[in-house]
Amino acid sequence: MTSYRQIEANRRNARLSTGPATEEGKNRSRQNAMRHGLTAETVIDALEDTEDYAAFEMAVTADYDAQSAVERELVLRLASVLWRLRRATAIEAGLFKQQARQLLKFRRRNQSHCAREEMIDDMYRKAIRAEGDVGLDQEVSALVDGSASTDDPDGGPDDLTRAFVRLSNLPTYPLDRLARYEAALWRQACQILFTLWTKATIEDPAKKEKYLKSFTLYVDDREVYAKEIADALEADLQPLASSGVIKRISKYDTDPANNPQPPQRLPERG
Numbered sequence: 001m002t003s004y005r006q007i008e009a010n011r012r013n014a015r016l017s018t019g020p021a022t023e024e025g026k027n028r029s030r031q032n033a034m035r036h037g038l039t040a041e042t043v044i045d046a047l048e049d050t051e052d053y054a055a056f057e058m059a060v061t062a063d064y065d066a067q068s069a070v071e072r073e074l075v076l077r078l079a080s081v082l083w084r085l086r087r088a089t090a091i092e093a094g095l096f097k098q099q100a101r102q103l104l105k106f107r108r109r110n111q112s113h114c115a116r117e118e119m120i121d122d123m124y125r126k127a128i129r130a131e132g133d134v135g136l137d138q139e140v141s142a143l144v145d146g147s148a149s150t151d152d153p154d155g156g157p158d159d160l161t162r163a164f165v166r167l168s169n170l171p172t173y174p175l176d177r178l179a180r181y182e183a184a185l186w187r188q189a190c191q192i193l194f195t196l197w198t199k200a201t202i203e204d205p206a207k208k209e210k211y212l213k214s215f216t217l218y219v220d221d222r223e224v225y226a227k228e229i230a231d232a233l234e235a236d237l238q239p240l241a242s243s244g245v246i247k248r249i250s251k252y253d254t255d256p257a258n259n260p261q262p263p264q265r266l267p268e269r270g
Contacts, residue, residue, distance in 0.1 A: 042080040048087075056083060064196065071199065078192045081185050088182045095174055099163035213247075224254050 043053045060079040066072040167175050201207045217233055219225045230251055240246040253259065 042083055053083060056086075071196070074192055074196055078189065078196070081189045081192065085182065085185050085189065088178060088185065091178060092175075095167055095178070096160070096163050099166050100159065102166075103159055103162060227253075227255075 043050050057076065057079040060082065061072075061075050064071070064075045066075050164175075201211065216223060219229055219233075234249055234251055237246060237249055241249050
């Protein structure tokens with residue numbers, strides 16, 4: 001059992017510890033719990049910096065004035081998803097860098113091979129000239145010059161195209177898998193953003209009043225219907241708009257032929 005003297009000594013020692021004194025130390029101490037929760041799920045310790053993620057999370061949360069535990073969880077989840085999207089971009093860049101290194105190795109081997117061929121051709125030319133066969137020397141020179149002109153040019157945007165083609169043709173389809181991963185993250189981000197926007201709109205008296213005055217007309221329990229029906233409804237409501245009873249009538253064309261559509265989803269591979 002702890003004696004009274006030990007308890008008093010512990011209290012005196014505790015008074016000597018005042019915690020971090022500098023602003024940097026205080027900011028770091030606020031992040032002591034960042035090793036747990038979403039950070040542990042989001043940050044890959046061996047590859048990423050927890051402090052970088054903490055700063056990124058603080059930047060995201062600064063844009064939202066979370067008033068409840070639910071709002072805070074949504075904002076933290078949003079930061080986690082956006083961090084993963086940044087990671088997806090880094091992964092894409094890494095894939096192209098890997099292909100660039102492979103192309104560089106191939107080009108160096110090709111240049112070394114060409115250098116050896118030039119040495120052999122030069123030796124062959126000297127041997128022919130020593131024998132005095134000028135016609136054969138000209139024929140060999142033309143053949144060598146023609147083969148040299150087919151060499152692959154160094155650098156340029158074509159290298160990026162080659163890297164993309166090589167990545168697209170790999171049996172593991174890394175670009176397709178990365179695209180699906182990124183699309184799933186964007187869906188989560190949009191859902192969270194829409195939830196936060198909806199909650200902020202409902203709780204804002206001015207916005208709430210505005211949206212309570214708006215309504216959608218349904219026909220046979222359907223929000224989307226034929227253009228002829230929409231035109232007829234607009235004509236019937238126009239007198240109310242002209243008299244000021246209705247402030248504005250909005251009609252939206254949802255026909256895919258008249259609106260740009262997202263590309264079809266790629267088929268699942270692998």
